[in-house]
Amino acid sequence: xxxxKIAIAGYGNLGRGVEYAVSLNPDMELKGIFTRRDPxxxxxxLNTSVYSMxxxxxxxxxxxxxxxxxxxxxxxxxxSPELVEHFNIVDSFDTHAKIPEHFANVDEIAKKSGKVGLxxxxxxPGLFSMxxxxxxxxxxxxxxxxxxGKGVSQGHSDAIRRVEGVLDxxxxxxxxxxxxxxxxxxxxxxxxxxxxxxxxxxVVAAEGADKARIEKxxxxxxxxxxxxxxxxxxxTAEELKKNHSKIPHGGFVIHSGKTGNNGENKQxxxxxxxxxxxxxxxxxxxxxxxxxxxxxxxxxxxxxxxxFDIPLGYLSPKxxxxxxxxxx
Amino acid sequence: xxxxKIAIAGYGNLGRGVEYAVSLNPDMELKGIFTRRDPxxxxxxLNTSVYSMxxxxxxxxxxxxxxxxxxxxxxxxxxSPELVEHFNIVDSFDTHAKIPEHFANVDEIAKKSGKVGLxxxxxxPGLFSMxxxxxxxxxxxxxxxxxxGKGVSQGHSDAIRRVEGVLDxxxxxxxxxxxxxxxxxxxxxxxxxxxxxxxxxxVVAAEGADKARIEKxxxxxxxxxxxxxxxxxxxTAEELKKNHSKIPHGGFVIHSGKTGNNGENKQxxxxxxxxxxxxxxxxxxxxxxxxxxxxxxxxxxxxxxxxFDIPLGYLSPKxxxxxxxxxx
Numbered sequence: 001x002x003x004x005k006i007a008i009a010g011y012g013n014l015g016r017g018v019e020y021a022v023s024l025n026p027d028m029e030l031k032g033i034f035t036r037r038d039p040x041x042x043x044x045x046l047n048t049s050v051y052s053m054x055x056x057x058x059x060x061x062x063x064x065x066x067x068x069x070x071x072x073x074x075x076x077x078x079x080s081p082e083l084v085e086h087f088n089i090v091d092s093f094d095t096h097a098k099i100p101e102h103f104a105n106v107d108e109i110a111k112k113s114g115k116v117g118l119x120x121x122x123x124x125p126g127l128f129s130m131x132x133x134x135x136x137x138x139x140x141x142x143x144x145x146x147x148x149g150k151g152v153s154q155g156h157s158d159a160i161r162r163v164e165g166v167l168d169x170x171x172x173x174x175x176x177x178x179x180x181x182x183x184x185x186x187x188x189x190x191x192x193x194x195x196x197x198x199x200x201x202x203v204v205a206a207e208g209a210d211k212a213r214i215e216k217x218x219x220x221x222x223x224x225x226x227x228x229x230x231x232x233x234x235x236t237a238e239e240l241k242k243n244h245s246k247i248p249h250g251g252f253v254i255h256s257g258k259t260g261n262n263g264e265n266k267q268x269x270x271x272x273x274x275x276x277x278x279x280x281x282x283x284x285x286x287x288x289x290x291x292x293x294x295x296x297x298x299x300x301x302x303x304x305x306x307x308f309d310i311p312l313g314y315l316s317p318k319x320x321x322x323x324x325x326x327x328x
Numbered sequence: 329x330x331x332x333k334i335a336i337a338g339y340g341n342l343g344r345g346v347e348y349a350v351s352l353n354p355d356m357e358l359k360g361i362f363t364r365r366d367p368x369x370x371x372x373x374l375n376t377s378v379y380s381m382x383x384x385x386x387x388x389x390x391x392x393x394x395x396x397x398x399x400x401x402x403x404x405x406x407x408s409p410e411l412v413e414h415f416n417i418v419d420s421f422d423t424h425a426k427i428p429e430h431f432a433n434v435d436e437i438a439k440k441s442g443k444v445g446l447x448x449x450x451x452x453p454g455l456f457s458m459x460x461x462x463x464x465x466x467x468x469x470x471x472x473x474x475x476x477g478k479g480v481s482q483g484h485s486d487a488i489r490r491v492e493g494v495l496d497x498x499x500x501x502x503x504x505x506x507x508x509x510x511x512x513x514x515x516x517x518x519x520x521x522x523x524x525x526x527x528x529x530x531v532v533a534a535e536g537a538d539k540a541r542i543e544k545x546x547x548x549x550x551x552x553x554x555x556x557x558x559x560x561x562x563x564t565a566e567e568l569k570k571n572h573s574k575i576p577h578g579g580f581v582i583h584s585g586k587t588g589n590n591g592e593n594k595q596x597x598x599x600x601x602x603x604x605x606x607x608x609x610x611x612x613x614x615x616x617x618x619x620x621x622x623x624x625x626x627x628x629x630x631x632x633x634x635x636f637d638i639p640l641g642y643l644s645p646k647x648x649x650x651x652x653x654x655x656x
Contacts, residue, residue: 020588024468045589100653120656127462129656130640131599134455136655137616137643138609140352246593259612260348261373265574265604267612271459276593281466284587284595288465306641308651312458313636315465323636325428327464328448328457 003029004294005064006287007087009053009079011035013247014092015069016045017283025287027317031063060086064297065290068092069283077102084110084117084304088297090290092122092282099125099306107304116297117304121289122282123273124148128253130307131271135255139267142257145183147175147196151249151278159224160201163217165209168237170244172200175252184268186256198229202244204237249278288315331357332622334615335391335415337381337407339363341575342420343397344373345611353615355645359391388414392625393618396420397611405430412438412445412632416625418618420450420610427453427634435632444625445632449617450610451601452476456581458635459599463583467595470585473511475503475524479577479606487552488529491545493537496565498572500528503580512596514584526557530572532565577606616643 006022008015011033022030023046032049035042039050051059066087070076072095080091084106093102099120106117120126128146135144153173160169179196182188201218205211215232219225235243253271258264275281289307292314296305313323334350336343339361350358351374360377363370367378379387394415398404400423408419412434421430427448434445448454456474463472481501488497507524510516529546533539543560547553563571581599586592603609617635620642624633641651 017588021468024587096656099656100649103652125656127466132655133640133644133651137619137640137645138455138612140349140612257612259352259608260345260605265608267604267609268602270598270600270602272598274596274598276595277588280587280593281595284466284468284585291465306652306656308641308648308656309639311637311639312461312465313634316461317465320636321428323461324431324634327460328424328427328453328634328636 001027003027004291005029005031005062006290007031007059007063007066008033008069009066009083010069010075011042011044011050012069013279014283017277017280018067018069018286019045019048020280021283021287025317027291028287063087064294065090067286067290077105080117080119081105081109084115085113088116088293090118090121090286090293092286093120094122094125096125103304103306111303114302116293116301118289118293118306119304120306121286123285124251126285126307128251128271131253133308135253135269139255139257139269141259141263142255143186143189144253144255145188145191145196147180147252147254149173149175149197149250151275152247156199156224159221160203160218163214165206165214166203167206168204168240170202170240174198174200180252180254183254184256184270186258186266193227194229198231199225201230201232202235202240203232204240205234246276247278248276250274291315291317329355331355332619333357333359333390333392334618335359335387335394336361336397337394337411338397338403339370339372339378340397341607342611345605345608346395346397346614347373347376348608349611349615353645355619356615391415392622393418395614395618405433408445408447409433409437412443413441416444416621418446418449418614418621420614421448422450422453424453431632431634439631442630444621444629446617446621446634447632448634449614451613452579454613454635456579456599459581461636463581463597467583467585467597469587469591470583471514471517472581472583473516473519473524474579474581475508476579477501477503477525477577479603480575484527484552487549488531488546491542493534493542494531495534496532496568498530498568502526502528508580508582511582512584512598514586514594521555522557526559527553529558529560530563530568531560532568533562574604575606576604578602619643619645
């Protein structure tokens with residue numbers, strides 16, 4: 001069997017997760033990791049070869065799918081269109097409001113280059129988006145909501161660390177159980193932002209820092225915390241390292257609808273995930289969709305795609321016959 | 329906007345559910361219901377026209393998608409191949425072991441007739457199958473399981489009613505919470521059939537019938553009850569009617585996997601449904617997939633398909649642009 005040749009662009013937590021995930025899929029091989037840093041400075045988890053991004057021209061024919069593992073703020077808006085000129089790509093672009101623009105940018109280049117650019121793959125956007133679409137298409141007369149957590153928000157943790165007197169910090173987004181129950185009961189329409197989640201912060205303060213002021217500044221920070229019920233706990237650097245060094249996350253997509261005579265019957269659909277490692281799970285999703293990207297390309301597809309465009313059968317290494325006989 | 333013209337073949341609980349579901353989808357119109365019974369004897373829920381199946385030849389150009397609402401035992405194996413000669417069809421064929429054979433039968437005719445035959449649509453097979461495929465493709469190093477209930481099993485209720493001295497009865501399949509927790513913890517490999525579900529029976533006995541014998545016969549019935557922990561409650565006909573006349577169901581697809589360095593991180597995915605009306609929910613799924621069937625046909629597809637072949641975007645009446653901007 002010819003293996004699907006995968007490469008990784010960018011080697012942080014997500015890139016390392018992809019390295020591990022590819023190793024679990026026997027129909028794939030990892031050809032290398034591309035970085036803008038000095039390749040000699042990078043130690044990979046599984047001894048994968050590391051190359052400078054500057055040498056990528058030599059690899060045009062060596063790679064079936066390039067998995068982009070950079071950030072959505074500055075890396076992907078530039079890298080995805082650039083790389084899709086020469087490679088099939090999968091990225092995890094997750095700035096929801098800018099997805100249509102990113103799609104258009106990738107689509108334009110990919111249509112010309114004849115490659116497939118699958119964007120915004122992961123769990124949200126990604127698996128959660130798929131469930132939202134599925135749920136509202138099936139239960140037309142209904143409403144749903146997405147909840148995130150319990151999990152670490154990198155953006156909110158960064159925001160804490162920018163407060164004067166804070167040495168380090170971690171923020172957990174926590175879904176409100178009673179709000180979830182309201183959505184399950186079909187009564188979630190009036191839920192506000194504050195109702196749906198609360199935020200728990202673990203903060204290491206500098207010696208002598210004014211903790212009351214730090215707590216107030218965090219709780220009143222616009223966009224990040226002001227609209228939520230926020231708890232602030234001060235802990236030591238040792239406690240932070242010991243109890244809060246993982247990157248867990250999770251979430252729920254819940255949709256309730258009514259069917260039948262005057263909507264007499266209530267129907268509930270729910271999808272949830274509970275993750276010890278957010279980046280490793282996102283990486284696992286990216287790798288399954290890299291397989292789909294390769295297949296689409298082999299069928300002659302080109303241009304930008306999203307998870308909404310992919311038949312689920314394309315995600316599995318199993319044949320259509322096997323899937324039908326064992327999973328359907 | 330041109331509406332998608334739907335018809336229903338077979339008018340029981342499922343057909344009535346489709347009638348209601350189509351009425352909730354403004355991009356569709358219901359052209360009629362076809363029956364093998366005398367059309368005059370059928371009272372429809374929403375005043376839909378009823379025609380004899382014998383007159384179906386007059387409707388070849390009137391219908392975009394025919395939704396088949398007959399049973400899997402005898403109706404669909406015959407009707408699906410017959411009707412796909414002239415119509416795009418969606419069916420809910422749910423005899424798991426015979427799906428490959430049914431697929432082949434529909435595929436052969438549909439490839440010749442140039443129509444699309446989407447088979448085995450519903451929640452299991454159907455939505456549950458999709459989640460099983462998605463989960464195992466993402467979490468390669470893991471294991472999962474499907475649980476059904478709490479809900480009425482028609483087959484097991486029928487089996488109860490065949491016991492001598494039983495006037496009526498209803499059987500609920502109930503998933504075992506502790507078994508589900510084992511699967512969530514990645515420890516479900518050794519679960520037996522008996523561990524995963526138990527069965528609760530509500531039985532109306534004939535006057536003077538030997539209840540001890542009835543209970544024993546039910547509990548020891550091979551295939552149906554012998555492999556499960558089964559509870560039998562004797563109730564009056566009035567109680568059965570008052571408390572057990574709905575057709576609820578539900579279920580869970582749970583998959584746990586490990587990722588990263590030596591599988592150090594546990595990842596959990598779960599999908600669940602809780603239904604007041606099993607047939608109305610199945611009907612809602614059929615109707616969303618009728619939309620996808622129509623689109624596939626308009627794109628030039630032909631032959632048999634399953635839910636594994638359908639991009640999720642095809643289920644929604646919304647444009648790709650709207651989906652990307654609002655749900656991705």
